[in-house]
Amino acid sequence: MRDRYFTTILSIGALFCTLSSNSPAAAPVPTTSPQDSLLARGYALFHDKSLSGDGQWSCASCHPNFGHTDNKTYVGVKVVADGDPQGRNTPTLWGVGTRKTFSWAGTAPSLDANIKGIIVNRMKGPEPSQETLEALVAYVKTLSYPPNPFLQADGTPTDAASAAAKRGYQLFIGKAGCQTCHLPPTYDKQGVEDVGSGGSFKIPSLRAVSQTAPYFHDGRYQTLEEAVRAMWEYVQRAGTSEQLTEAELRDLVEFLRIL
Numbered sequence: 001m002r003d004r005y006f007t008t009i010l011s012i013g014a015l016f017c018t019l020s021s022n023s024p025a026a027a028p029v030p031t032t033s034p035q036d037s038l039l040a041r042g043y044a045l046f047h048d049k050s051l052s053g054d055g056q057w058s059c060a061s062c063h064p065n066f067g068h069t070d071n072k073t074y075v076g077v078k079v080v081a082d083g084d085p086q087g088r089n090t091p092t093l094w095g096v097g098t099r100k101t102f103s104w105a106g107t108a109p110s111l112d113a114n115i116k117g118i119i120v121n122r123m124k125g126p127e128p129s130q131e132t133l134e135a136l137v138a139y140v141k142t143l144s145y146p147p148n149p150f151l152q153a154d155g156t157p158t159d160a161a162s163a164a165a166k167r168g169y170q171l172f173i174g175k176a177g178c179q180t181c182h183l184p185p186t187y188d189k190q191g192v193e194d195v196g197s198g199g200s201f202k203i204p205s206l207r208a209v210s211q212t213a214p215y216f217h218d219g220r221y222q223t224l225e226e227a228v229r230a231m232w233e234y235v236q237r238a239g240t241s242e243q244l245t246e247a248e249l250r251d252l253v254e255f256l257r258i259l
Contacts, residue, residue, distance in 0.1 A: 035138075042139025045132055052077070053124030059115075059136070067093030067143035069212050073219035076122050082219035085198055089219035092212050097141035100190035101202040104217045112137050145207050150258035155184025161258050167248075168255025175242040176252060177235050182206050187259060195234045210257045224253050 045051065046059045057077050062070050072079050073087040080087045088104050096111065108114035112133045119125045128136075150161040157166050172178040181189050187206035194200040201217045214220065215227040228249060235242075244252075 038135055038138045039142060042135035042137070045136050046139055051119050051123060051125045051128065051132075053126075057123050059118075059140075062090045063093050067096070067140060069093075071213060073214065074122070076124075082214045082222065084218060087218045089214060089217060091204060092208060093140050093143050095145045095186065095205060095207050096143060098186045099205065100186070100188050101192065104201050106192035106200070106202040111140070115140075148258070151185075153185060155187065157255070157258060162254060164251050164254040165258045166255075168251035168253070171244070171248055171252050172255055176232070176244060176248075177240060177242070178231075178252070195231065196237070206256060207259050209259055224256055225249075228253050228256070 046063075049055050049058045049061075051058060062072070062074070064070055069090040069092045071090065073082045073084060073089045074080065075084065075086050075088070082089070091104075099111070102108040102111055102114035103117065108117055115136050116128055116133055119128050150158055150165065152158050157169050161169075172182075173184075181193060181203045182205075183189050187209075189203045192200040192202050197216050197220070198218070209215075210224060213224070214222050215224070216230075221227040221230060232244060232249065
């Protein structure tokens with residue numbers, strides 16, 4: 001059923017792309033059920049710049065291509081340099097319906113509360129109605145991760161994954177200790193953690209992580225290699241007795257690339 005909903009949204013998306021930006025209601029949106037109607041409204045709201053105070057920003061501005069990230073770091077709606085201590089990197093919305101914690105600070109108690117906070121505090125828009133939030137939540141929950149031939153439903157590598165990625169998985173769940181905070185199949189965990197990056201922040205999902213650079217809450221690391229090395233340094237400071245070779249660190253990166 002979820003696949004049917006997503007197919008409906010894709011069709012709706014194609015329709016909206018053909019409409020004039022000055023007349024978004026130029027043609028009726030076809031629906032097949034009340035649920036589909038809710039998703040259509042959520043899709044329209046996701047692309048609606050009137051939700052922002054200045055009429056310049058929509059959810060899709062920072063989360064284009066059906067919820068992916070624009071790979072930028074912001075203070076409010078101002079783009080700042082990656083690594084700015086006040087900045088917050090745009091996370092992907094792919095798989096947001098499976099998240100354990102919302103907002104980088106981990107203070108949003110729910111997905112709808114997080115969306116409301118973004119609209120009011122970042123986009124400086126008026127407080128959205130409950131109906132608006134309901135539609136937006138329904139839509140973004142359809143944003144599943146892209147098909148992945150290298151990952152099984154339980155988060156383990158498939159036979160199609162490279163030998164390096166399979167070795168990396170064993171390191172991930174074993175002596176590297178990554179699974180302590182990044183639990184398959186979503187590869188995140190509820191709560192926040194202080195890894196020495198300037199405070200306590202949510203434990204992000206690592207699914208599709210190869211497509212979501214830069215990394216950490218403030219976008220301070222541009223590559224997976226840098227992020228993995230930074231996290232391994234943190235694990236070492238935390239007191240692990242394990243050691244990883246350069247080859248093993250590379251295998252860890254290869255595993256992350258298939259998530």
